Each structure stands twice: as C-alpha cells, then as structure tokens.
Amino acid sequence: MKRNLIYVLMTCFIIVFTSCEDNIEDATSKHVYAPDENPYLRTDPEATITTNLEFAAGHIEPQTINLADYADKFLEKMNMSLDQVISGLADGSIVFYNVSVSATWSSWDKTPMTKGTTGWYYNTAGGISTTAQTASIDIDKTAKTFIVNMNENVSAGTELYFNVGFAVAGPDYDTYLRFAFNLSVIDPTVVITSISIPDGDYSSFGIDFNTYAETINTIFGLSVEDFLNNLDANGGTIRMYAIDITDPDNIVWDVTSDYTATPPGYWLDDVGAVTNWNPELVGFNIYAETNTVDQMLYIGRAPGLTAGSSYKISVGYRDTTNENNYFRFIITATLE
Known part of the structure; x- marks a missing residue:
C-alpha cells in the first residue's frame, strides 16, 4: 500500500512540475507586437x-x-x-x-x-x-x-x-x-525685481543691465552696449518711459511726460507717477535714472523718507520706430 502511495505522489509531483515549467516559460516569453499595437514601455x-x-x-x-x-x-x-x-x-x-x-x-x-x-x-x-x-x-x-x-x-x-x-x-x-x-x-518683456535702497538722502541702488543681456538681445537684437547707445539721450530711437501699474489689468505707458530727472530718467511719486523735484521736498519719492556709462539703472530716494517705506514702480524701454520691441521693469523698492 505504501509503495502504491509513493508511486501516486511521484506521478503528481512530475505532473505539477511539468505544468509549472510550462507556466514559467509562458510568463517569461516576450510578446511580439503586431504592426497595429503600441508596445508597452519598459520603465528605465x-x-x-x-x-x-x-x-x-x-x-x-x-x-x-x-x-x-x-x-x-x-x-x-x-x-x-x-x-x-x-x-x-x-x-x-x-x-x-x-x-x-x-x-x-x-x-x-x-x-x-x-x-x-x-x-x-x-x-x-x-x-x-x-x-x-x-x-x-x-x-x-x-x-x-x-x-x-x-x-x-x-x-x-x-x-x-x-x-x-x-x-x-x-x-x-x-x-x-x-x-x-x-x-x-x-514673457521676456517683464523683469520683476525687489531692491533695498541704502539709508541717506538721494542714495540709490543700481540695477545692472548686463544681468538682463539675454532679455535685451531677445527684444532688440542688441548687446547691452548697443542698446544703451541707441537710447534717445544718445541720439537713438529707444526711449525710457514711466509706466502706470496701479491697475494691473490696464498698464499705461506714460508717453507724454518729459524726463524730470537726469536724462533718461524720472522723479516719481509714491504710486510711481511722473513728478518733479521741488525745493519744498514734497510730492516726490523715488527717482529712476539710466546711466549709460555705468550701464546701470539707478533707483534712488528723496530726502526725509521713513526707513522701511516701500514703493512699487515700473519703468520701461521701447523702440519708437517699432513699438513691438520693448521691455519693462516692475521694481519693489524698500528703504533701509
């Protein structure tokens, strides 16, 4: 009896092993994709x-x-x-x-x-x-x-x-x-930056145009030096403008105001609108001046302003012969 049982168990083992072997072969065989099938991507x-x-x-x-x-x-x-x-x-x-x-x-x-x-x-x-x-x-x-x-x-x-x-x-x-x-x-036409203006009457912070050389080249197809040489103050066609950003949905370039600071540049009030310096030292807060020699945009402060005050202004540069070529800065200036 025991001998018969052993034979039965051995036969079952052989059948099971053969079946498993067939399943393993099936599981590891590669699928051949038809022309109309999109093959699975093996992750790597x-x-x-x-x-x-x-x-x-x-x-x-x-x-x-x-x-x-x-x-x-x-x-x-x-x-x-x-x-x-x-x-x-x-x-x-x-x-x-x-x-x-x-x-x-x-x-x-x-x-x-x-x-x-x-x-x-x-x-x-x-x-x-x-x-x-x-x-x-x-x-x-x-x-x-x-x-x-x-x-x-x-x-x-x-x-x-x-x-x-x-x-x-x-x-x-x-x-x-x-x-x-x-x-x-x-949007290469907008440069957003925050600066800190040092303490002191008329002190300023310089924004280096060379930092934005790629933007200038993309917009105007010019190097920083050629861009600055083409400003209207140097006899070129590119003009600096103050920009009203008090309504973000209605950005307005100020095309009527003359330069009120060292050209090209402006004195601006507390909301970034063009204003003038006056001996009473009221009604103006920030100046923005383009220095073509230093290749810097200087953002400075009027006298008597409170430390910690913050101003958000925008100035930009546009080719008067092709108004599609322009870029502008949105600057948050905080006083030290």
Whole structure:
C-alpha cells in the first residue's frame, strides 16, 4: 500500500512540475507586437533624457538639440553609436516614435509623423496633432539634431510636455533611449525685481543691465552696449518711459511726460507717477535714472523718507520706430 502511495505522489509531483515549467516559460516569453499595437514601455529612468526649453512670447525662435551630445548614452543604453542609430532608421532596425505617458501605463505611440516626414505637431496638452500646431519637433538625420519649435502666436504662460525616443525594432522595444521635453513660454518683456535702497538722502541702488543681456538681445537684437547707445539721450530711437501699474489689468505707458530727472530718467511719486523735484521736498519719492556709462539703472530716494517705506514702480524701454520691441521693469523698492 505504501509503495502504491509513493508511486501516486511521484506521478503528481512530475505532473505539477511539468505544468509549472510550462507556466514559467509562458510568463517569461516576450510578446511580439503586431504592426497595429503600441508596445508597452519598459520603465528605465536612466534611459530618459529630460530637457527644459523656454520660448519668449512674441520672439519665438526654434531651438536645436545636438544628439551627438548624448553619444555616450546611446552606447550605454542601446549598445550602439549615434551613427548606427541614425543608419538603423533607414533600414528599419531602429524605430523613432513618440511615447505616451500616463500615471499608470506608458507605451510607444506608433502614430505616423504629422509634420511631413521629419516629425510631429503637438497641441497644448502635448498630444500629437495635425491641426492644433502649438509645438513641433523635427529630426534632422543629416545634422543628427532635433529641432523643437513653438507656434509664433503662442501666448506667455503656455506649458506642454511630450516624449520621443529611439528603440531597437522588436520584439519588445525594451532597448531604447527616450527624450522628454518640457516646453514653456515666458514673457521676456517683464523683469520683476525687489531692491533695498541704502539709508541717506538721494542714495540709490543700481540695477545692472548686463544681468538682463539675454532679455535685451531677445527684444532688440542688441548687446547691452548697443542698446544703451541707441537710447534717445544718445541720439537713438529707444526711449525710457514711466509706466502706470496701479491697475494691473490696464498698464499705461506714460508717453507724454518729459524726463524730470537726469536724462533718461524720472522723479516719481509714491504710486510711481511722473513728478518733479521741488525745493519744498514734497510730492516726490523715488527717482529712476539710466546711466549709460555705468550701464546701470539707478533707483534712488528723496530726502526725509521713513526707513522701511516701500514703493512699487515700473519703468520701461521701447523702440519708437517699432513699438513691438520693448521691455519693462516692475521694481519693489524698500528703504533701509
């Protein structure tokens, strides 16, 4: 009896083991994706390169990403040189797709290119689009670059996110390098800053224009030196203005007041409106003067003001021959 029981147990063991072995093989076999399936994305944070790009509203310019900068990553994650990856696109051994990302599931998106044969358009949500062309990416296989661009009419504050990547074609697309792009549109025409003016009659704080060289170049296409040389006080076409910001929804450039401080410059009252210095020392609080030699915007104080007082003013610079070229400062000045 015992011998029969042993035989029965051994037979069951063999059956169970064989069954388990079949299940293990099934569980570990790779899924072969059909042409109409979007393959699952195997998560690998180290195979993702994230790039943050800022575009200036009203001054949109395409930005180029050189893939050669990531040659080491291609070798590490795909065991291929960049040249091999680019060549693989031609023979089909490498695919170039978007990546659809969600909180629970990510996959390769095989949607055909919507921007000719070089890339895709995206809508404001970062979805692939043919009609809503908020942003775009192109791949230049000859130059081995990405070209990322935004619609020239896009407004400041727009943000979107999209992913593209290269993968070895099949059976599972697990060997890859992915590029994640975070795009944002900023308003280059506004510089917001806070300063502290030292104690003392007529003392000032200097704001260095060189700190905003990129803004000046974006707006005017000029260096700081050329920008200052083109101010009207030097015979140029760029003028300094005081700006009324008491109503944030109705910003008003003061185009009628003459300079009331050392040109180009103004005396301003407690709400930032243009006023004049007077011997009674009343009715004026802050001066804003552009010094082209020092390349500084000096914000100074009138005599007799109380320490701790704070003033919010705005001054700006605009090309009188092209009023689309301008930028302005919003300055919170606190007295020490």
